[in-house]
Amino acid sequence: MKEGKSVKFNLQQQNHQNGHLSPFKLAKLLDPDASWDKDQLGDVLHWIRQAVALVCGLLWGAIPVVGGVWFIAFLLISTGIIYGYYAMILKVDEEDFGGHGALLQEGLFASISLFLLSWILVYSLGHF
Template identity: 80%
Template sequence: MKEGKSVKLIPQPQQHQNGHLSPFKFAKLLDPEASWDKDQLGDVLHWIRQAMGLACGLLWGSFPLVGGIWFILFLVISSGIIYGYYSVILKIDEEEFGGHGALLQEGLFASTTLFLLSWILVFSLAHF
């Protein structure tokens, strides 16, 4: 007589199509003890900036805001949030990632483009 063994299924980590394990979890976004590599942190900072660029562009365009002061305000807010995120929330050593300049530049051009595009489109569609 054979004895039946109970088999427990252990959930396997999700894999990408190329077979590599996905090392990213959303809980890591707010964990100061998590380890980051340069690409992961760069991606997170890039997408935070993209979200801010879209949100600010929609907000600025909804109200009839015009002028360079609003553009500069977006840059200050965006850079301030990114700086606060990596220095206060994640508490990382910026020198390991190329310094403040490299981290603050991550995603800046793309988010500025998205901000201007959404601001101009919403402003033009809503107020003309």
């Protein structure tokens, strides 16, 4: 058992020394001077959008609200948070990542599904 741990530790050390393993730190999420690659930034934007979708879906279902105007409100809130995050907090050059369209589209369709699912479930269960 000790041997398995030491082999894993040595492998991690070798990967880290070779530059293959870059640990992700939470402080990087708010650091405008941090360097981002396209996949890392895409993942962060995707998960932020999923969190916003879940919160909005739960909130919309619990209040309860219905109608297309609330769907549009979710899209505006979600897109505004994503834009504000990468443009104002991280201050990345959007052209390095495919432009505004590519960055604003990260996680959009999955978040719509999550938003609608949580909204409908909470609304249905709470107002049966």
